[in-house]
Amino acid sequence: MSALAFILLYGISYGLVLCLIALGLVITMGLMRIVNLAHGAFAAMGGYLAITLMQQQGWPYAPAVAAAVVGVAAIGVLTERLLYVRLYQRPELDQVLVTIGFNFVVIGVFTLLFGPNVLSITLPPALKGNVDLGFREFEVYRLMTAAICVGVIGVLWWIFERTLVGAKLRAAVDNRTMAQAMGINVPLLLSATFALGCALAALGGALGAPMLPMEPMWPLKYLVLVLVVVALSGHGQVRASVGVAMIVGIAETAGRYLFPQFGAFFIYLLLIALMVWRQDGLFVPRRAAGVA
Amino acid sequence: MKNLLLRAAAVLCCAGTLAFAAPAGAQEPIKIGFVGPYTGPFAVAGQSFRQGIDAYRAIHGDTAGGRKVELIYRDSAGADPTLAKRLAEELVVKDKVAMLGGFYLSPEVAAAAPVANAAKTPLFIVNAATPALMKMSPLFLRMGQAINQPAELAASYARQSGKSKGYVAVADYGPGHLVEQAFMARFAGEGGQMVGNVRIPLNTADFAPFAERIANADPDVLQIFLPPGAASVGFSKALAARGLTKKIMIIGQGEAEDSDLPLFDDSIVGFKSIIYIDANATNPENAALSDWLKKNAGANARPNSFNIGAFDAMHLAYKMLADQAGKPFNGEAAVKALEGYSFKSPRGPVTIDPATRELVQNFYLREVVKGEDGVKRNKVIKTWERVQPVAMK
Numbered sequence: 247m248s249a250l251a252f253i254l255l256y257g258i259s260y261g262l263v264l265c266l267i268a269l270g271l272v273i274t275m276g277l278m279r280i281v282n283l284a285h286g287a288f289a290a291m292g293g294y295l296a297i298t299l300m301q302q303q304g305w306p307y308a309p310a311v312a313a314a315v316v317g318v319a320a321i322g323v324l325t326e327r328l329l330y331v332r333l334y335q336r337p338e339l340d341q342v343l344v345t346i347g348f349n350f351v352v353i354g355v356f357t358l359l360f361g362p363n364v365l366s367i368t369l370p371p372a373l374k375g376n377v378d379l380g381f382r383e384f385e386v387y388r389l390m391t392a393a394i395c396v397g398v399i400g401v402l403w404w405i406f407e408r409t410l411v412g413a414k415l416r417a418a419v420d421n422r423t424m425a426q427a428m429g430i431n432v433p434l435l436l437s438a439t440f441a442l443g444c445a446l447a448a449l450g451g452a453l454g455a456p457m458l459p460m461e462p463m464w465p466l467k468y469l470v471l472v473l474v475v476v477a478l479s480g481h482g483q484v485r486a487s488v489g490v491a492m493i494v495g496i497a498e499t500a501g502r503y504l505f506p507q508f509g510a511f512f513i514y515l516l517l518i519a520l521m522v523w524r525q526d527g528l529f530v531p532r533r534a535a536g537v538a
Numbered sequence: 539m540k541n542l543l544l545r546a547a548a549v550l551c552c553a554g555t556l557a558f559a560a561p562a563g564a565q566e567p568i569k570i571g572f573v574g575p576y577t578g579p580f581a582v583a584g585q586s587f588r589q590g591i592d593a594y595r596a597i598h599g600d601t602a603g604g605r606k607v608e609l610i611y612r613d614s615a616g617a618d619p620t621l622a623k624r625l626a627e628e629l630v631v632k633d634k635v636a637m638l639g640g641f642y643l644s645p646e647v648a649a650a651a652p653v654a655n656a657a658k659t660p661l662f663i664v665n666a667a668t669p670a671l672m673k674m675s676p677l678f679l680r681m682g683q684a685i686n687q688p689a690e691l692a693a694s695y696a697r698q699s700g701k702s703k704g705y706v707a708v709a710d711y712g713p714g715h716l717v718e719q720a721f722m723a724r725f726a727g728e729g730g731q732m733v734g735n736v737r738i739p740l741n742t743a744d745f746a747p748f749a750e751r752i753a754n755a756d757p758d759v760l761q762i763f764l765p766p767g768a769a770s771v772g773f774s775k776a777l778a779a780r781g782l783t784k785k786i787m788i789i790g791q792g793e794a795e796d797s798d799l800p801l802f803d804d805s806i807v808g809f810k811s812i813i814y815i816d817a818n819a820t821n822p823e824n825a826a827l828s829d830w831l832k833k834n835a836g837a838n839a840r841p842n843s844f845n846i847g848a849f850d851a852m853h854l855a856y857k858m859l860a861d862q863a864g865k866p867f868n869g870e871a872a873v874k875a876l877e878g879y880s881f882k883s884p885r886g887p888v889t890i891d892p893a894t895r896e897l898v899q900n901f902y903l904r905e906v907v908k909g910e911d912g913v914k915r916n917k918v919i920k921t922w923e924r925v926q927p928v929a930m931k
Contacts, residue, residue: 248754256746362581364768366801376779385779456775458743459768463579467768468743502739503747507710510739 251382253500259388261495262395263457265488267450267468268475269402272487274443275476277419278436280330281338284345285447286465286472287352292318292448293460294356297367307370311452315445322444326437334436349465356462367455391453398449399488406484415439471498474517480527490528567606568867570855571629572848573622573650574640574664578615582767583642583844586797587664590848593830602856603863610635614646622646626653635659636867637858639851644668644712651675658869660858662851665844667713672894677873679854680896681847684927685713685791686720688812689761691901691922692789693724695812696759701787703733705757707748707773709764710737717763717791733757738764738773745776753780759787766792771801778805794906796840799914802906807914809906815885816902816918817841824884841884850883854890857881887924896927 271285296314299305305313329348333341373390376383406412418425418432426432451464458468475494479487494513501512520528572591576584591609600607610633612625622641629635630653638654639662641647647666651674654661660677667685672678696704704725708714714737722732734755738748752760760782764770770793777783789810794802796817817828817840824841827849831839857879858872877892889898900923904916 252747252750256744256750260744260746357577357581362577362585363798364771364801366771366803368803376781383781457772459771461579461768462581471743499744499747502742502744503750506736506738506748506751509747510710510741 248382249503253496253503255379255382255384256388257496257499258492259392259495260457260499261492262392263450263454264471264475264495265491266395266398267447267454268472268479268487268491269399269484270443270446270450271472271476272479272484273446274440276479276481276483277415278334278439278443279419279481280333281341282330282345282443283342283469284348284352284465285443286467286469287349288318288322288444289447289451289454289468290352290356290460290464291321292451293367293455293464294360294365295448296452297365297455297460300368307373311449314452315448318448319441319445323437323441325444326440330440331433349469352465353462356464360462362462365460367452367460369456387456391457394449394453398446402446402484471513474513478517478520478528480529483527483529486527486529493528567608568602568859569608569610569633569635570637570639571610571612571626571633571635572640573612573614573625573629573638573646575615575642576611576613579767580616580642580765582798583665584613584640586842586844587640587848589831589835589839590827590845590850591852592834593827593845594849594852596830596834597826598852598856603859603861605859605863607855607859614640614642617643617645619643619645619649623649623653626650630657630659636869637662637855639848639855640664641666644671647671647678648674651678654678660855660869660873662847662854664847664851668716672896676895677869678895679851679873679876679890681850681854682843683814683899683901684896685716685763687925687927688791688814688901689717689720689763690724691812691903691925692761693721693730694728695903695920696725696761696787696789697728697730699759699787701759702730703757704730704759704761705733705752705755706735706761706763707752708735708737708762709769710739714738714763717761721761738769740765740769742769743772745773746779748773749776749780749782752777753782757786759789762788762790762793764790764793766795766798767801770794770798774802774806774809778803783808789903792843794916795842796916797838797842799906799916800838802914804908804914806906807908810903810919811916812901812903813843814897814899814901815841815843815846816904816916818915818917819884819886821882821884821886823882827884846884850885850888853881853883854879889924891927894927898924898926901925 267289274282292314295317296310299310299313333344369387373387375386377386414430415435418430418435422432475487475491478490497516498513502509574584574587575581614622626638637660641663642665644666647663654675654677663678663680665682667682669684669686706718706721708718718735726732736748736751764773783805791811791813794806794809827841861875862872876890880889886900891898900921902918903920905919906914907917908914
């Protein structure tokens, strides 16, 4: 019973952080159809920026995280306008090469600016320590992170499904030419979407920093986990990615807790099995997948 | 007659020039090749290697045995033994180095062994700690430790401190398995009971599941062994969040060196570790190294096992060159001459054990304390003096 509670609590809170980082990639890769392997670089920028603001400028935790998110979104727009805009019409292999190369540049810059070591984030006292949930103790930090993730995911769902911007975006993705003919400013929409993707990455990076510590290799180290979520979600399946991230988080936690020796392979077994079973995405209805 | 005299003078002059030319040849610089992870995930170690070498040369000059010493650095980047071997080959064949040094991981040393053997090049193992490595070449000199040594000391210390329920958590790779075996065998051998062990995959991001497993086994002493950096920081946080750091004795090795302590939050206070260096030692050698590091390598730079290892490798390199002054460098003879040699290292007095070519050195049990100035440091609470390396069977 206590094992089950542990796996669910830690698996879900871990999955939510993964979800936040992966959501940005689901959006840029799925909606914009660009293989953006540099997504982790933006997440790490968020983490580094938040820590720098806290350590060197003495900002409190919350404003530092918020400023990091806004700052990385701005860097994202700049990168999109200067770099990614040249990649939209290129073959996927070119996109892979350029974005992987971008990772290495960012890793080099991190090493130059912050040194090769880990950079730790200092949580405010209110977020340290444990809270008693009645049946067991749980970390305040994880609880807070989970709550923020749920909030952000809710807002995203509302934007995509219930607002005009969301409708336009879906239209632009489905049929770019037609959307443009209807008077939708597609380039602007794409820039905004990319900024959103980067902002989500930065939020995930900054919030997840105590769990996934910042180091120069961050962009590549956690790329696989994020790609697992994206691959299992299917192209542009924002809603599905939430469910998939939960499954990945719980599977990782359960695997490492119950079978530590094989914990590292657990997630790959899951990936292979699910990809064979549902290659278009875990929660994509069969018939829709057939049409696509 | 006059002509003859002139000729004789000319011949004498030439002979004189030749006679002077021979020592001039010996004055040619001698090269030492250092292979290390100067970039990539282990860059902290590689950069510490360089700090140790730079510090030694700043303090003791750049000539030895009448010859100028040049260092050539080659980057082994990540975990790639074939690259380390290729770099060692290039250093020996192309750059004609007289000695090799560095090497972060045991497989890199194993891969470079044939190169050292074929070229009769002495090789300083600065960090790699697999015991069996020393059997691979008579030209190896180890500046670190055999990994089982601190694990066995930890088990004995835990038993002497009245701990009876042991647990081992190690990174899931070769050296981790050796630590696990060594601790479990010694702990059980001295009457303790092992309540569990876990191997942590190197790609672990969230360490909470391992902390939970350990807590459920209810040990009173935990031996850990993880690579320094992200893994050590993440694991220590997970142990603290599960309340283990305050509840049980935790003994590691190089997870929380003084140069890394700023990475940890205060939950690391109380963490114990056993290793062969004391960053805060007051002996003159360590004080000089510490001073140089603070001035030249940043305020957080401290003596650690990597820079002290490289520092001592330079000391032995200079000693070998001095021993062979005026002769063409002979690697085999130089290593042979070092057997039984004692010197004062920043880590304390050391002797090269003739049987194993490992160091007879002190081991220190340290505990992380927080001073009144708010700075965390490792305080020595027990010293095992001149621990004898055990020859591999």
